[in-house]
Amino acid sequence: MKLHALGEHSRSFYGKEKLQRVHETVKEKIQNVLEVDLPEEKNDVEKSVIKKSEDLDKLVDIIKNELSGTSRRKQIQMLTIPASLMWSRRKIKETFNVSDYSVRKAQKLFKDQGFLAEPARRNGKQLSPDIIELVKKFYQLDEQSRILPGMKDVVSIGKKVYERKRLILCNLGELYSNFKLEYPNLKIGVSKFCSLRPKWCVLAGASGTHLVCVCTIHQNVILLIHGAGFEEEYKQLMSYIVCEGAGRECMLRHCDKCPSKDNLVQFLQAKFEDYDDEDIVEYNQWVSTDRTEMIQCSTSVGEFIEKLVEKLNKLIPHSYIAKS
Numbered sequence: 164m165k166l167h168a169l170g171e172h173s174r175s176f177y178g179k180e181k182l183q184r185v186h187e188t189v190k191e192k193i194q195n196v197l198e199v200d201l202p203e204e205k206n207d208v209e210k211s212v213i214k215k216s217e218d219l220d221k222l223v224d225i226i227k228n229e230l231s232g233t234s235r236r237k238q239i240q241m242l243t244i245p246a247s248l249m250w251s252r253r254k255i256k257e258t259f260n261v262s263d264y265s266v267r268k269a270q271k272l273f274k275d276q277g278f279l280a281e282p283a284r285r286n287g288k289q290l291s292p293d294i295i296e297l298v299k300k301f302y303q304l305d306e307q308s309r310i311l312p313g314m315k316d317v318v319s320i321g322k323k324v325y326e327r328k329r330l331i332l333c334n335l336g337e338l339y340s341n342f343k344l345e346y347p348n349l350k351i352g353v354s355k356f357c358s359l360r361p362k363w364c365v366l367a368g369a370s371g372t373h374l375v376c377v378c379t380i381h382q383n384v385i386l387l388i389h390g391a392g393f394e395e396e397y398k399q400l401m402s403y404i405v406c407e408g409a410g411r412e413c414m415l416r417h418c419d420k421c422p423s424k425d426n427l428v429q430f431l432q433a434k435f436e437d438y439d440d441e442d443i444v445e446y447n448q449w450v451s452t453d454r455t456e457m458i459q460c461s462t463s464v465g466e467f468i469e470k471l472v473e474k475l476n477k478l479i480p481h482s483y484i485a486k487s
Contacts (some may be wrong), residue, residue: 230259239282241248242269248302294349298359301342308364308381312407318363332379332449335360340484341380344359379449380474382482387471390446393434400471401479403427414483416476424472431468440465 171367182392222244229241238261246269255266269458302308310316316328328358331338339353339438384397403426405413412418435442444467446462 174427189344195320199203228261230317235265239268239272242266243273243277243279246270246273268404290351290355295359297346298342298351298356299348299361301345302331302338302361302364304334307338307341308332311365324359326347329361329364331360331364331366333381337381337481343484344481350472376408380478383448384471384474386449386468387474391434391444391467391471395415397473397475397478400427400430400475401482403430404472405479413481417462424476427472427475428468431471435464435468452460465471 164227177330179393199374200369217461226241226244230238242255242259242261242265246266250258252263255261255269256263268282272282289316308331311328311330312461317325318328320326333341335357336353339356342351342356343349388395388397402409403422405421406418406425409421410418413421440463443461445461446460446467447457449457
């Protein structure tokens with residue numbers, strides 16, 4: 164043994180290592196000669212405990228990494244691992260920095276279903292059959308959709324069962340806003356509303372629908388403006404009867420501070436300053452009877468201004484809800 168090559172600290176370490184090797188070699192030879200298994204000494208037990216502790220620390224680190232940035236369901240599933248070790252709720256909560264709720268759910272999940280069981284998915288609140296039926300009927304109202312006239316405009320909904328196609332007269336966001344205006348107290352989200360669209364209710368742009376009007380509420384205001392030859396768009400006219408930077412209350416027509424309709428009336432009267440009140444304004448409008456069609460209309464200037472203001476006032480909440 165060349166001690167001159169070792170420092171003082173290294174000598175101590177080297178000596179312990181040599182002694183351990185000698186100890187293990189002697190122990191192995193004695194076991195072989197006597198054909199017995201000698202009990203583990205205290206030092207061997209301590210090493211085993213330390214090794215298990217290190218393994219547990221590694222497992223905890225792995226779980227922490229898995230919990231980071233994952234979904235609540237995945238977190239609860241992973242927390243069944245420490246729950247299986249019978250750790251206390253407080254220890255799990257502090258070790259993994261999770262909520263008390265997640266720990267309780269994980270412990271119950273382990274107790275009921277075992278190790279790494281998956282939490283049940285939560286189903287959203289179900290709509291009643293009556294509301295579902297109401298939504299489907301709303302899609303088929305003549306005010307919201309029209310029957311397509313072509314012989315081939317049918318949809319198969321079962322064996323030898325067909326329905327006539329109906330063209331929705333606006334986009335689904337606008338149709339949803341129409342529904343909410345009609346039934347403001349019914350709780351249904353736009354995604355669910357859209358998912359309930361009957362198969363035979365088709366959107367503008369589908370085959371055979373390219374020459375048909377879409378949203379009658381928007382289109383009729385636009386047709387009025389075009390008939391009068393105004394340069395302003397409907398959004399510019401709306402600004403005369405809502406607050407600057409209009410908020411939700413303004414757009415739903417609940418704001419007491421919004422300018423009165425007289426503000427818009429005065430602006431429109433100024434646009435017609437070269438006309439008499441009895442002069443005629445001609446314009447087109449979409450109307451719904453047994454089907455939706457465009458008709459030609461003519462009214463006096465005074466009646467035209469009254470009609471445009473009324474329709475703009477109705478369009479404001481409709482437009483806001485459609486974009487919400």
